Amino acid sequence: MKQKLTGIALLVAGLFCTSTYLPTTALAQTTSISKEERQKQAQEFDKASQAAIEKKDFLRGAELAIKAHQLESINGTFAYNAACAYSLAGKTDLAFEWLEKSLKAGYTNLEHVKTDSDLNALHDDLRWASYLGRVKEAAKVAAALWDSEAWKTPYADQLSEEERVAGLSKFWAEVKYNFVFTDTLKKLDWDAVYLKYLPRVKAAASTAEYYRILMEMCALLQDGHTNVSPPEKLYGSEFTVPPFRTRLIEGKVIVTDVADTSLSEQDIVRGVEITRVDGIDAKLWARKNVAPYVSASTPQDLDSRVFGAQFLLGKKAEQPQVEFKDASGKTWTKAIERVTYGKRNQGIVRAGPFSWKMLDGNIAYVALNSFGDDTAAKEYLKNFPEISKAKAIIFDVRENGGGNSNVGYKVLSTLTDKASATSQSQTRDYKPSYRAWGRPDSNFDFNPWSFPAHGQYHFQGKVIVLTSPRTYSAAEDFAVAFDVMKRGTIMGEATGGSTGQPLMFSLPGGGSARVCTKNDTYPDGKAFIGVGIQPNIVVRPTLVDFRANRDTALEAALSHIKQ
Template sequence: MTTFFESKVMHVFAKKILGCLIVASLNMIPSSPSLAQTQADNAAMKKAQEYYKAGDVARLDKRYADAVQMLLKAYELIPESSDLPYNIACLHALRGAKEDAFKWLDVAIGAGYLNVDHMLKDSDFDSLHDDPRWQKSVDKTRQEAARQARLWSSPVWDSAYVEQLSEDERVAGLSKFWSEVKYNFVYTDKLLDLDWDVVYLRYLPKVRAAKSTAEYYKILMEMCALLQDGHTNVMAPAILYNDVWGTVPLRAALMEDKVIITDVLDPALRERGILPGHQILLADGQDIKTYVQKTVAPYNSASTPQDMDNRLYNYLLLLGDLDTPVKILVADPQGKTLSIDIKRINTATRQKLATPRPAFNWRMLANNVAYVELNSFGDNTAAKEYIKAYAEIAKAKAIIFDVRKNGGGDTNVGYSVLRTLGTPAFDGSHAATRDYKPALRAWGKKQAMHDFADNKNQADPARAYRGTVMVLTSAATYSAAEDFAVAFDSMKRGLIIGEPTGGSTGQPLMISMPGGGSARICTKKDTYIDGKAFVGVGVQPGKLIHTKIDDFRAGKDTQLNAALAEIEKIK
């Protein structure tokens, strides 16, 4: 499927056209663009969007020649775009105009389109594959991509894992992470408050003294955690999570300020008396919460306390040396305690033991209420399956969407579901990024932010559910699932029930690190459309309902039952 009209391509229309002034003297500092120029630029962006949307309609109707004309008009307004020429090439290929397709593909490559992997998968170009020019275009794109990669991500960073990286590699990796954060991390106030250069100097001797690659990455992870952002992380080489570090085969959650086991992944532990609903009291003789705060929390980046808790007790429970068992003390519902040594398992084993959760699932509850689980937006499965089942779901008097276990993915997947809720065009979130211009820094200008255009999400013309709608959220509602919650909240379509979301979304920039590790850095700041923050705090439910321990132990869903009770109040 082509990405021709994906929303991320719409960002091209959010780029500001810079009115450059000719400087007569090096000592002169150019003034900012005039208000009239800014208004003209905004008008051009708006007009380009109109052409873009008209092209979308024509493309869906398979009127490819008309779509080309619309995009050509948009391209006249946005001549610096590489995505528009690429999409024009797609349209020409779809209509069988090979000469024009190759011409515009060449324009796109020249303008900076470098995603050769997408080119090869893009079915729009199927008609070009038997032409000798196709391979030439692919080779040209690949060569230019490799050349451009030297600026930001040279292959020199793709070094293999060894138990001890050289001091030069360790220092270079620290320096790379520090500099990429300095220039790309969107929350600059955090960099100012920390004094990021001071942090660098503080961690430099620690990195030099690291006695192993494992210790080195723990140091980098600790440094990264100071940024307190869930979309900014240092990821250690995979081999460390398979051969050096491990977690216990349990999942847990904080309920009423107690650490309660929610899942036992290893059947052997169940046979030894460890069951969901038991409370973990101690780990290696220490209070469980004190233990994880000392041993795990310092190395984890999180945007909110609830995000951190979810990481500590769910994903990374009792993370530590793989070969060192951990002794835990648990209490059953009657208060009877059991002390047990648990062997840690690696990531691969944990994944095998965990029961896969489908991206989409639904069932009709009593009183004609549809319960719809949207567990992942990692691909389009949730939206596709929902649309497939929509006719049956829409017979319900109310729908409860559950995104409590949704860790995110593609924001558009959630929007595809929201488009069916019978409202006019709705807002998503507002996005901005840093607008760093070296010359303006040299002239003493404060760094500005670049605001992306706010685009309305159009309603589904074929589906318009009019019944009651509720959404369930938790701290594990994350990233693109939070974008879903923000949009739903803004739609005023129904009530959000449950716990605040994880409070972290954005666009990560991925970078390679020495020894097979990597890092990601959040480059995009998201808020409600009116500027209200949810990153760092979480999307707040309209009705705050925490899971009750007694309900969990009895197999009852506290939040789902609260939603059902709210529905029954509606006449």
């Protein structure tokens, strides 16, 4: 049912599937209302259908989704949601009927259709394969305009000059017409940027060099949801990383996790500092060799990436000479062999999307580490009867890089007894004829969005949310909504300052890119993209605490609760 969108899910995407047939006369009175009002009413019906589906009232949810479809029939998502609801309700024939209607209305998201568990009941029906085939064909036709198969050329160590220039032009055009932050484009003079990078693209000696040039160009936009990704093959040779992870703590590059246990025999363990790389100050080396290719929305976002996941990023064939320093002041140098991201991830135990424990003083600590799927919300709600016995809850989203915003809203819905506002969103509303007539650019403002109170669950004790620069995207939407609720205190560090809806597209040689198409603010228009959500109480980790396995921010939160 739900699609995984980065940042606040677009309302018109109809994230929850719903449906039931209604006679067209039921909405006859709407024919005289404006287009904007029809869209607004459709979104209201969609919101109501989501609430019904959450309560497993599939038929009611379906009824509301069909009302949305009747108001805005060109939006195939509402019809698709109807099919999902019928499938969940065991109404197979009606499910296929509404799948056909969704296809006619332009819903061609094949990958989502194939993996949507709401449609599992249809998979054994003979009509399923035929439907998938028609969706595939329709998607291919639709892609011919915006993301043609022509862009999906095979990988080669050196792409042709024509491919390289075409890829540059594709990226430039998608940014020019879709990047939501047009003031940035004007300030950069995006056309001039294209002409500046064109000679370098034509002269690129390899596909790896070509993609580094595109990444450097993309980084000028200073947006964490706008990125260029090299072909997968290059991640095994050109874009490799050390077998450990690092973080900037009190201005020092500190090892936080080690994937290769053999390194511990050489005293490369959690808490040691990296002081120099190839004889250069570690921070200067990273700002010269890593930062120019990193897309980031804020200074704290840039530092988090440059001195975190991408620190020492480089060619596998090259082994940087790294100087380490332990707490006693001892220093030593070692040549570090780089590995793939995948191999490093295999060697580092990462926390799951959700965990919780009851701390001393009857305080519940709830780690929400990812909104990539529904796990965090489902597990939280499943454990809520026990969690709610606490006198206070600490929600930790410091390691949450985002996912689907609705996952976080489900958690927040248990902290209130009324509907709560979320971010306000807008996208570009480019009209070619208006440009020809000399009219100024304009934006489309999405209708204000809110989420309802859970109803059954309502925690009324103290609440604290812990944030960091690694709090990102949908996790920032969570923090904004919590801040607006005035339900408790945000502690820690400013968030990464980046959310939105990326537009994905292919580039020659197996690469890809994405462009941020949606700008989100607080409901009152206050900016947090490019700034970060500021904590009510700033708490930064200290190196002494980190080396002693003490959590500076968590201990500050516990003290705050006890005040």
